[in-house]
Amino acid sequence: MIAEALLQLRNEIPEGVTLVAVSKTKPVSAILEAYQAGQRIFGENKVQELCEKHEQLPTDIEWHLIGHLQSNKVKYIAPFVSLIHAVDSLKLLGEINKQALKNNRVISCLLQFHIAQEDTKFGLSLDEAIELIQSETFRSFQNIRITGVMGMATFTDNTEQIREEFRTLRHIFDELKARFFSNHTDFSIRSMGMSGDYREAIEEGSTLIRVGSSIFGERNYP
Numbered sequence: 410m411i412a413e414a415l416l417q418l419r420n421e422i423p424e425g426v427t428l429v430a431v432s433k434t435k436p437v438s439a440i441l442e443a444y445q446a447g448q449r450i451f452g453e454n455k456v457q458e459l460c461e462k463h464e465q466l467p468t469d470i471e472w473h474l475i476g477h478l479q480s481n482k483v484k485y486i487a488p489f490v491s492l493i494h495a496v497d498s499l500k501l502l503g504e505i506n507k508q509a510l511k512n513n514r515v516i517s518c519l520l521q522f523h524i525a526q527e528d529t530k531f532g533l534s535l536d537e538a539i540e541l542i543q544s545e546t547f548r549s550f551q552n553i554r555i556t557g558v559m560g561m562a563t564f565t566d567n568t569e570q571i572r573e574e575f576r577t578l579r580h581i582f583d584e585l586k587a588r589f590f591s592n593h594t595d596f597s598i599r600s601m602g603m604s605g606d607y608r609e610a611i612e613e614g615s616t617l618i619r620v621g622s623s624i625f626g627e628r629n630y631p
C-alpha cells in the first residue's frame with residue numbers, strides 16, 4: 410500500500426531530510442494516493458511524462474525533474490518545474506536560464522556529479538564544476554539558482570563502496586560551498602539516496618532522498 414509505505418518512510422527519515430517520491434512509470438492514480446497521504450513533492454525522469462502528469466494533477470504539487478535533461482526540452486518544463494536535479498553542462502544551464510527568463514522565473518538547479526564507478530552515469534567532476542562556476546557565462550545567468558548537488562552511487566551490494574561515493578559527494582558539496590556559495594543560504598541540498606541506499610545516504614549527509622520503488626512498488630518497464 411502506497412500510503413502505508415509512505416508513512417513508514419516518513420517515520421524513518423530524520424528531520425531535515427526531504428523526501429521526493431519518484432513516480433516515473435506509475436499512473437496518476439498512484440500519485441493521487443500518495444498525494445492524499447500528504448506527499449507533495451514528486452520526481453519524474455522524463456520530460457513528456459512529467460508534463461502530462463503535471464497537467465492532470467493538483468497544482469500544489471512540486472515537480473522535480475530527476476533524470477537527464479536535453480536542452481531542446483527545457484522549454485516544456487520551464488513554466489512549472491520546481492527543481493532540476495541533473496544539470497551537468499554550461500550549455501544546459503544557459504538554456505534553462507533562457508527559458509526561465511521567458512517565463513519570468515528563477516529556476517532552482519542541482520549540479521550532478523559523477524560519483525559512481527559505472528561510466529553510464531552522467532555528471533561533472535569537481536574540476537569541471539569549478540570551471541563552470543568560474544566562467545563569465547555562468548556569472549551572467551540571472552534566472553537560475555544553484556541550490557546544491559546531486560549524485561547516484563554505483564548499483565552494488567557493497568555498502569562500503571556506496572558510502573564512499575556518497576562521502577565524495579558530501580566533500581564536493583563542502584568544497585563548493587566554501588569556495589563559491591558561502592553567502593548563499595540557498596545552496597543547501599545534497600540529493601543522494603534511492604530505495605536501495607537511502608539509509609546509507611542519510612548517514613553520509615543526504616538532505617534529499619529520491620525514493621520510487623519502496624513507495625510505489627517495483628516498476629514494470631514495457
Ligand SMILES: *Cc1c(COP(=O)(O)O)cnc(C)c1O
Binds near residue numbers: 431475604623
Ligand atoms: C528512478 C530513480 C530514482 C528512484 O529509484 P528507486 O530505486 O525506485 O527508489 C531515484 N533517482 C533517479 C535519478 C532515478 O532515475
